[in-house]
Amino acid sequence: MGLKQNLHNLKEKYKGTKMAPAFNAIHTFLYLPNETTHGGTHIKAADDLKRTMNIVIMSLVPCLIFGMFNAGYQHNAAVNGFTEGMSFFSGDFWNMSNFLIGLFKILPLVIVSYVVGLAVEIIFAIIKGHEVEEGYLVTGMLVPLIVPIDLPLWMLTVAVVFGVVIGKEVFGGTGMNILNPALTIRAFLFFAYPTWMSGDKVWVEGARELAGTADAISGETVLGTLAQSQPVTHSVSDMFFGFIPGSVGETSTLLILLAGLFLIFTKIGSWRIMLSAVIGALVMGFIFNQVVGLGWIGETSKFYGLMSLDFWKHLLIGGFAFGAIYMATDPVSASQTNKGKWIYGFFIGFISIMIRVFNPAYPEGVMLAILLMNVFAPTIDHYVVQGNVKRRLKRAKVKTA
Amino acid sequence: MSKDIRIKKGLDIKLVGDAEQITTELSLGSLFAIKPSDFHGVIPKILAKEGTEVKAGQALFYSKSDERILFSSPVSGKITEIVRGARRKVLAFKITADAQQEYKDFGKKDIDAMSSEEVKTHLLASGCWPFVKQRPYDVIANPNQTPKSIFVSAYASAPLATDYDYALKGKEAELQAALTALTKLTEGKVHVSVAKDSMLSPFKEMKGVDLHNVSGPHPVGNVSTQIAQISPINKGEVVWVVTPQDLVVIGELLLTGKFNAKRTIALAGSKFSKPQYVTALAGANIAELVKGNLEADNARVISGNVLSGAQVGEEGYLGYYENMVTAIPEGNDYELFGWNKPVFNKVSTSRAFTFSWLNPKKKYDLNTNTNGEHRAFVVTGSYEEVFPLDIFPMQLLKACKYQDLDEMEGLGAYEIAPEDFAITEFICVSKQPHQKIIREGLDLMREELG
Numbered sequence: 071m072g073l074k075q076n077l078h079n080l081k082e083k084y085k086g087t088k089m090a091p092a093f094n095a096i097h098t099f100l101y102l103p104n105e106t107t108h109g110g111t112h113i114k115a116a117d118d119l120k121r122t123m124n125i126v127i128m129s130l131v132p133c134l135i136f137g138m139f140n141a142g143y144q145h146n147a148a149v150n151g152f153t154e155g156m157s158f159f160s161g162d163f164w165n166m167s168n169f170l171i172g173l174f175k176i177l178p179l180v181i182v183s184y185v186v187g188l189a190v191e192i193i194f195a196i197i198k199g200h201e202v203e204e205g206y207l208v209t210g211m212l213v214p215l216i217v218p219i220d221l222p223l224w225m226l227t228v229a230v231v232f233g234v235v236i237g238k239e240v241f242g243g244t245g246m247n248i249l250n251p252a253l254t255i256r257a258f259l260f261f262a263y264p265t266w267m268s269g270d271k272v273w274v275e276g277a278r279e280l281a282g283t284a285d286a287i288s289g290e291t292v293l294g295t296l297a298q299s300q301p302v303t304h305s306v307s308d309m310f311f312g313f314i315p316g317s318v319g320e321t322s323t324l325l326i327l328l329a330g331l332f333l334i335f336t337k338i339g340s341w342r343i344m345l346s347a348v349i350g351a352l353v354m355g356f357i358f359n360q361v362v363g364l365g366w367i368g369e370t371s372k373f374y375g376l377m378s379l380d381f382w383k384h385l386l387i388g389g390f391a392f393g394a395i396y397m398a399t400d401p402v403s404a405s406q407t408n409k410g411k412w413i414y415g416f417f418i419g420f421i422s423i424m425i426r427v428f429n430p431a432y433p434e435g436v437m438l439a440i441l442l443m444n445v446f447a448p449t450i451d452h453y454v455v456q457g458n459v460k461r462r463l464k465r466a467k468v469k470t471a
Numbered sequence: 472m473s474k475d476i477r478i479k480k481g482l483d484i485k486l487v488g489d490a491e492q493i494t495t496e497l498s499l500g501s502l503f504a505i506k507p508s509d510f511h512g513v514i515p516k517i518l519a520k521e522g523t524e525v526k527a528g529q530a531l532f533y534s535k536s537d538e539r540i541l542f543s544s545p546v547s548g549k550i551t552e553i554v555r556g557a558r559r560k561v562l563a564f565k566i567t568a569d570a571q572q573e574y575k576d577f578g579k580k581d582i583d584a585m586s587s588e589e590v591k592t593h594l595l596a597s598g599c600w601p602f603v604k605q606r607p608y609d610v611i612a613n614p615n616q617t618p619k620s621i622f623v624s625a626y627a628s629a630p631l632a633t634d635y636d637y638a639l640k641g642k643e644a645e646l647q648a649a650l651t652a653l654t655k656l657t658e659g660k661v662h663v664s665v666a667k668d669s670m671l672s673p674f675k676e677m678k679g680v681d682l683h684n685v686s687g688p689h690p691v692g693n694v695s696t697q698i699a700q701i702s703p704i705n706k707g708e709v710v711w712v713v714t715p716q717d718l719v720v721i722g723e724l725l726l727t728g729k730f731n732a733k734r735t736i737a738l739a740g741s742k743f744s745k746p747q748y749v750t751a752l753a754g755a756n757i758a759e760l761v762k763g764n765l766e767a768d769n770a771r772v773i774s775g776n777v778l779s780g781a782q783v784g785e786e787g788y789l790g791y792y793e794n795m796v797t798a799i800p801e802g803n804d805y806e807l808f809g810w811n812k813p814v815f816n817k818v819s820t821s822r823a824f825t826f827s828w829l830n831p832k833k834k835y836d837l838n839t840n841t842n843g844e845h846r847a848f849v850v851t852g853s854y855e856e857v858f859p860l861d862i863f864p865m866q867l868l869k870a871c872k873y874q875d876l877d878e879m880e881g882l883g884a885y886e887i888a889p890e891d892f893a894i895t896e897f898i899c900v901s902k903q904p905h906q907k908i909i910r911e912g913l914d915l916m917r918e919e920l921g
Contacts, residue, residue, distance in 0.1 A: 074805050098844065102809025106802055106839040110906045112777045113484070113630075113799065115898045116817035116825040118843020120810035122850060122900055125823045203846055245847025245901070337821040340852060406851040406865060455866050459881035466705035 074101060091195035095202035123207040125338045129329035130211050130396070133319035136312060138176050140322070141219050142168030144315050145275040148287035158311050158324075172219075175275055176318055179214035182223050183230055187213075190234040194243065205244030205251065205402075206234065212252035212396060215319025216389065216437075217259065218272035225266060229258045249444045250403045253437050260437070268432045270294055273315035289315045292387040293426065297433035299375030309386040320392040323385065330395040339399045342408060343415035347394035348385060350419025355381030358427060376427040384423050393436035394419065403444040407454040414450055418443045474683050475667065476700045480859040481688030482894050484630040484818055485834045486777065486799075490737035492637045494748040500759040503546050503566040503752065504554075504788040505531055510542065510601055511910075512610040512917065515561045523550050528575035528730030530598055531564050539614060543598025545732035545752040547573040563788070566754070574729040582648055582725055587655045594652075597724050601791070602717035606698065606710050608917045609888035618711040620659035620702060623650075625674045625715045626666040626685055628692030629776040629893075631739035633795045635715050636671040638735040638748065643673045645722025646715070652725055653713065654679050664697045674715075690859065695891045699860045704886045716794045734794055736760075740777070741836045742770040742798035755789045757796060765798055771839050773797040778893035779906060802840025810843065817842065820856060820898050846901040854895040860886065864895050868905060871912025876919055879912055889913070 077097050084090050097103075098120070107114060143163050187206045195202045213230065233255030238247040260267045271277045274289030292314055295302050304314050312322025320326075333339030358377040361367055367377055384390060398404060398418045405414035418439050425435025507515040514535035519525050525548065530541035548568040556562045577597045585593070591614055594600045605612040612618070625635050639646065654661050660681045665672040667686035674682065683701060685691050694712050704710055713721070716734045723731050732753040739746045743764050751760055757772055765772070765785065773780040774790040777797050781790060789796065812824070818835055819825035827833070854864040862883040870878040889906040896905035 074807070078805065098810070101805035101807055102840070102842065103844055104803045104805050105841045105844065106771075107841055109782075110779075110904045111893050111897045112771060112773055112780070112782065112797075112839050113486075113818075113837040113897065114840070114842050114902065115900075116814045116819040116827070116842055117821050117823050117900055118810060118841075118902065119846045119849055119900050120843060121823050121825075122821075124811045201844060201846075205849070243847065245849045336823045337853070338823055342852075401851040402849055404851070407863060408852060408855060411852070451866075455863055455882070458861065458863060458883075461861070462705070462881065462883060465703065466707070 077101065078104070088196050088199070091199070091201050092192050095192065095195070119204045120207075122338055123204045125336050126208045126333065126396070127211050129332050130208075130215065130319070132325045132329065133215055133322065133392075134176070134180070134211070136322045136325055137215060137318040138172030139163060139168045140172065140312060141175055141275055141318065142171030143313065144273070144289065145171050148274045148277065148289055149285070163313065171275060175219050176214060178223055179217065179219075179221065179226060179318070180211070182226050183213045184210040186227050186230040187234050190231055190239070194235075194239045198243075200243065203244035205238065209233075209252045209255075213255050216252065216256050216317050216392065218267060219275050219318055220272050220278055221259070221266055225259060225263050229255045229262070232258045245402055247402055248448075249441055250397055250400045252400075253397055253441055253444075256437055257441060260432070264431075268294075268434075273317075291315050291433075293376075293433040296375040296379055296387075297372075299369075299372070306383065306386065309383070314387075317389060317392075320389045323391045326391040326395050330391075333395065333399070339395065340401070340404070340411055340415075342411040343399045343404060343418075344394055346412045346415030347398050347419040347422075350416040350421075351384055351390060351394075351423050352381055352419070353416075354420045354423035355379070355384045358423070372430075373427055376433065384426070388426065388434045389436045390422060393422065393440055397436070397440050398443075403447065405447045405450045405454075407451050409457075410447070410450040410454045413454075414443055414447055417446070474681075476664070476683050476685045476691075476697065477667075478685075478687035478691050478696065478700070478859040480855075480857055481690055482820060482857045482898065483628070483688045484777075484837075484897065485832070486630045486740070487834045487836045488740040488743060488746045488797075488799075489631055490633070490739040490795075491745070491747045492634065494735055494750060497749050497751060497760065499546070499568055499570075499572065499752070500755050501568050502756040502759065502788075503544075503548070503568055503754040504563040504756070505542065505544065505566070505754045505791065506563045506788065507532065507542075507561050509791040510534075510611060512608070512914065513540075513542075515542070517553065517561065519544070519550055519564070521550055521553050524548070525550060525566070526573045526575040527732075528577065528598060532561070534611070537614065539595045540600050540611060541595065541598045542601055543730050543732075545730075545754050574731070577724060577728045577730065579728050580725045582651050585652065585655065590652045590655050593725075594721065597730055599717075599721050599724055599730065602713055602721060604712045606695065606704055606712060606888065607885035608913045609890075610917070612711050613709075616709045618657045618659070619704070619708045621653050621657050621661045621711045621713065622694050622698055622701075623661065623663045623674075623680075623713055623715060623718065624692055624694040624697055625663055625672060626669070626692040627776075628666075628689040629778050630689070631737070631795070631797060632692070632776055633735075633737040633748075636666075636669050636673070638737070638794065639673050639715055639719065640671070642719045642722070643676065645719045645726060646673055647677055647722070648725045649713075649718040649722035650677055650680050652721065653718075657711070659702075662697070662701055664692075664694075664701075666692075687859070690891060690894055693888075693891055695887050696859050699886060703861075706880065706885060708885075714792065714794075717792070736789070736793070737795040738764060738798075739795060740773075740798040742766050742772075742800060751789055753789060753791045753793075757783055757787050757789060758785045760789065760796060761785065761798070769801045769803075770798050771801050773799070777837075778897065779890040800836070800838040802838030804840070806840075820853065821900075841902050843900070843902055845903065848901050848903065850900045853898060853900065857894045857898060858891075860891065862886065864892065864905075867912075868892070868903070868908050871908050871915075874912070874915055876916060879916060880920075884912060884916060887913075
C-alpha cells in the first residue's frame with residue numbers, strides 16, 4: 071500500500087470530522103484530489119486556485135533571493151562604505167557572505183509569516199468547517215518581502231494574526247475580503263510600530279544596533295533622501311537593478327518587471343491594472359514636474375526634492391513597482407470588471423505618487439493608495455456594471471417605441 | 472439572404488473520439504423511459520397509468536400549469552412501471568416496446584393552408600409542443616404568448632457535438648414543413664443559423680426563413696449567442712427556440728401524421744471503441760444503444776455533450792431532447808503534485824504551466840476529474856475571455872447566488888440559458904457550478920416574476 075492509498079484511507083476515516091479541513095490541506099498539497107464532476111460540465115480545465123497561487127509564488131522567488139543578497143550587500147556596503155557602480159553580474163554582490171547575512175535575517179521572516187498565517191487559517195477552517203483556501207499561500211510570501219529587514223519577529227507575528235483575522239477571516243475568508251491582506255498586515259505594522267517601519271535605521275541590517283556608536287551607519291532609502299531634498303547617491307542603474315536599501319523584496323525593479331511580464335504571460339496577473347498604474351504614476355509625476363518647471367514650488371519647499379524628481383524615476387524607487395505588479399493586481403480586492411481595472415489601476419498610480427510627495431511623515435504612498443482604491447473598487451465596478459444595465463434598458467425602450 | 476455573424480470570444484475544446492460519419496441502424500430496442508425531469512419546470516399530471524398499452528404519439532402526461540401541453544410516448548408498448556421518488560414525485564415512465572410499432576394518427580396537414588392557431592393546436596395535441604422552448608428561462612414555451620421571433624441553431628459547436636449537416640441529410644422535406652409551420656407562430660421572423668464553412672447544410676435551401684452564417688469558437692452554436700447577435704431579448708419579450716432534430720419530428724408529423732421521435736444520434740468520446748452515429752428514439756435504453764461499442768470500465772456515459780449533458784450511466788436512458796451520447800473516462804484518481812507540475816494533457820485558457828495554448832489543434836482525452844476543489848470566486852477577468860454575450864458573467868452569477876431579482880434582470884438574465892455558462896464553468900479556477908447557479912436563478916425569477 072503506497073502513500074496514496076494510506077492518505078486516501080485516512081481521508082475517508084476523518085471525513086466529516088472537525089479535523090478534516092486540516093488533513094485535507096496537507097493531502098491536497100501532495101495530491102490533486104480524486105474528486106469528479108457531478109452535474110454541470112463533466113470536464114474541467116486544468117488549473118485550480120492552488121496552481122494560480124503557485125504561479126504568483128514562483129514569480130516572487132527571484133525577488134526573495136535577490137532580497138537576500140541585497141540585504142547582505144547593503145549591510146556590508148554600509149559598514150565598509152559604499153562601493154559605487156555595482157553591476158548585475160558583479161561577484162561583489164552575488165557572494166556567499168552577502169547571501170548568508172540575508173538568509174539568516176529573511177528566512178525567519180518567511181517562516182514566521184507562513185507558520186503564523188497558516189495556523190490562523192487552519193484554525194478558522196476547523197471552526198467554520200470549510201476547506202483551507204489558498205489565499206494565504208501568496209500573502210505569506212508577499213509579507214516578508216514588503217517589510218524592513220530588521221523587523222522583530224514578534225511584531226510580524228502580531229501583524230499577521232491581525233491581518234488574517236481582521237483583514238480576511240471576518241469577511242468570510244479567501245475571496246471575500248475587501249482589503250488586500252498583505253497590505254493590511256503591512257499597514258498594521260506601519261501604524262502600530264512606526265519607528266520600525268520608516269526612517270533611516272530600519273532598511274539596512276544592523277543599522278539600529280549601531281546607531282549612536284562610532285560605527286553608526288546610515289541606511290536611508292532613496293525616497294527618504296529625496297523627501298529631505300538631499301542629493302541622491304544612488305545611480306539610476308542601481309535603482310533599476312535594485313542595489314539600494316529598501317524593503318526586503320521591493321528594490322529590484324528589473325526582477326519585478328520580469329515577474330510582471332511572467333504573470334501577464336501566464337494570464338494570472340491583470341495587465342490592465344499593471345499598465346494603468348504605471349500610466350497613472352507617470353501622469354502624476356509629470357504634473358509635479360510641470361509644477362516645478364513653472365516655478366510654483368521653490369527649492370526651499372519641503373516638497374521640492376520629490377516633486378522635481380524626473381517623473382519616470384518614480385517607477386524605479388520605493389515600493390511602486392512591487393505594489394503595482396503584486397498588490398494592485400490582487401483579484402479579490404481589485405476591481406473585477408475590465409473597464410474598472412483601467413480606472414482602478416490608474417488611480418493607484420496617480421494617488422501613489424501624490425501621497426509619496428505630500429505625506430509629511432513617510433515618503434511612500436503605494437500602500438496607502440492601494441488600500442484606498444481597494445475600498446473604492448466595488449464602487450468603480452458598480453458604475454461599470456450600471457453602464458451595462460443602462461445600455462440594456464435603453465435598447466428595450468428603442469424597440470418598444 | 473444570409474448574414475455573417477462572427478464571434479471572437481469563446482473556447483473550442485477539442486476531444487478525442489469524434490463520431491465517424493457512419494450510421495448504424497439499430498433495431499428498436501425493448502426498454503424505454505420518459506423522464507419528466509427532462510422537461511425543466513414541468514409538474515407532470517399522469518394520463519397513462521401503469522399497465523396501459525400506448526401507441527407512439529399517445530400522451531403519457533401533461534403539464535400541471537397548462538393541460539394542453541402533452542408529453543407523448545415515443546414508442547408503442549406497455550407502461551410497465553411509473554417510477555416514483557421522494558414525495559411521490561414521478562421520476563420516469565418505463566415502457567416496454569411492442570415488436571410491431573403502432574402510431575397514433577394525427578392526420579396529414581396542408582401546411583400552407585393552416586392558420587397560426589391551427590398549427591399551435593396541432594403541435595399541442597400531438598405532443599410536439601415540448602420541442603418548442605422559450606427564452607427567457609429556458610423552459611417549454613408558453614402557448615399563450617406570441618414570440619418576437621423563433622430561432623433555430625443548426626450548428627452544434629460543443630465538444631464532439633453531432634454534425635447536423637450529416638445527421639439531417641435527407642430530411643429536407645420535413646425541415647421545410649416544420650419551418651413553414653413555425654413561421655406562422657410568430658409575427659417576427661424565423662432565424663436559422665448555420666456554420667459558415669458548412670457546405671452541405673440542408674438549411675441553405677430553406678424558404679421563408681432568415682439564414683445566418685455563424686463562425687467562431689464555441690459557444691457560437693449556442694442559440695443564446697446567436698440571439699444576442701441577431702436580435703437580443705429585452706425585458707418583456709419572448710423568443711422561441713427549436714433544435715433541428717426536433718424540427719424533423721415536427722415536420723414528419725405534419726407530412727405523415729405520425730409522431731416519430733427517431734433521430735440520428737452521435738456516439739462520441741474516447742470510451743467508445745468505434746465512435747459513430749446510430750439511429751435511436753428518445754428515451755431509448757443506453758445499454759441497447761452502446762452494446763458492443765463501449766469500454767465500460769471506469770467510463771462515464773453522458774446523455775448529451777460533455778458540457779451540459781446529464782450523467783446517465785449504461786443503465787440509463789437517452790434524454791428526450793438529446794442527439795448524442797458521450798462516453799469519457801472517469802477521473803477518480805489522485806495525481807501526485809497535480810496542482811503544480813507542468814500539464815500537457817489537459818486544456819486550459821491560462822498559461823500557468825499548462826501548455827494547451829502551444830498546440831491549439833491537438834485533441835485531448837479529458838476525464839471527469841475536477842482538477843481542484845471548490846473555492847470562493849477569486850480570479851477575475853477569465854470568464855469574460857470566453858463569454859461572447861454583452862453580459863458580466865461573474866456579476867450575474869453572484870446576483871443569482873444572492874438572489875437579487877432586480878440585478879439579475881438588469882444584468883441580462885432574460886437572455887441566457889444555463890448552457891451558456893458551460894464554458895465559464897469549464898474554465899472556472901474556483902470550480903463553481905455555474906450552470907446550476909444560473910438554473911436556480913432563472914427558476915427563482917420565473918417563480919417571482921412569471
